[in-house]
Amino acid sequence: MTAPFDLSGRAALVTGAGNGIGAAVARAFARAGAAVLVTDLDKDAAAAVASEIVEAGGRAESAVLDVRDAEAAAAAAEQAADLAGGTLHVLVNNAGAIAPAMFPKMTAEQFRFVVDVHLGGTFTVSQAALPLLPDDGTGRIINVTSAAGLVGTIGQVNYSAAKSGVIGVTKSLAKELARRRITVNAVAPLAATTMTENIRSNEKLAELTLARIPLGRWADPDEIAGTFVFFASDAASYITGQVLAVDGGTVI
Template sequence: MTVEQRTYPDVFSLQGRSALVTGAGAGIGEAVARALAAAGAAVLVTDLQEEAARAVAESIVAGGGTAAHAALDVRNAEQAATAARQAAELNGGTLNILVNNAGAIAPAMFPKMTAEQFEFVIGVHLVGSFTVSHAAQEFLPDDGTGRILNVTSAAGLTGTIGQVNYGSAKAGIIGLTKSLAKELARRQITVNALAPLAATAMTETVRTNEKLSAKQLARIAMGRWATPEEIAPSFVFFASDAASYITGQVLPVDGGTVV
């Protein structure tokens, strides 16, 4: 057989798989949900704002994809369990892909940061990632298609000013990722993290402030903000068979902010 005659499987296809994406009502989460659906996955779109999740899911279905929606506060174990089960039902009881994307911010300089602000952000990002992962574990398969994708940030890798809570949460997610990767490897489930940077509502305060925006752009080697749609294919890669032998890693998707 010549090279030209060889055939290769589509390692990026997610046909026959299901996914649960948190915080998918807008921004990076929405783009990831759409990208996973475009690759063939049946996607449960979840968000704290149910109507936002509904709109994204309906749009995916209207475009020919498979999707459902659910309201989800990632800190709530009962809601997480319900969402994990609902996502698994999209694929005969199996949940292949979990994307822990839900996030929130409560910025303040350290002397003025309250315990409530700190605990809130830790709760949504770190505790939320644990809670949904814990709920999803029983539905993840042992056949090599199980994936947990966590969302961290440059703040978790290098620290950040005015967001001790956010930086701590994102650093904790890296530890969660690496520890889960070691535990779940025996089940052939991979666990990785992505550290994206994009033009979203969460970065709007920085992007619309001339001084802050200039400082941030100076840190980005490529000198521009990504769109959420530029970020999403990286998640498809980690969710697919192309990344079947990668686990416990953190991939910055940030235009060279962290190099």
């Protein structure tokens, strides 16, 4: 293993990659040598990230993807695989959404929406990608969960339920796909992104959150991205079914 973090010759599909952690992961994969399909509901945001990668000397394309749409997921998986001769090596299920509300006021629509995007989207895109993942030990599925899925959170029962479900999918798929030498792991990050803006912009919530982070600060998305490169690389070839919290020590 002379270059364990080298992703040259591999293709990656990253969902929700128009900004935040997804964009940081797409850029990090490209720097490691992978060809990346940047997908997002926001066409312009995805295209901007892909253009940034290409301008920096990497390989990338973009596509619009609603992770709840099975046909769109299949098309994205094929497009990503075409970047490496028909094989998709790495799938990152990062796309997400929030609809916060205290439980008594949470609507069924809010609950279903968040669960459909996070948990349903992980199912839909993983199933679309699976036929294109290789059996040679380089196949990777990397899911994104959260501390909310590990310990719960106030005002986001829908989000906590969805992220807990993603952990269950990760562990079950890891066992099921081991026979094909495909590893499945999850990252539970905490970073300054648009999804955490509602907390960071609220003085009281921001103070309470920072008090629970031993390192005492929010991560930049680029600080999170290296964990995904690790899981995608040969350095993590014997790791599967794990949830790695990259959260400044919030969940210990």
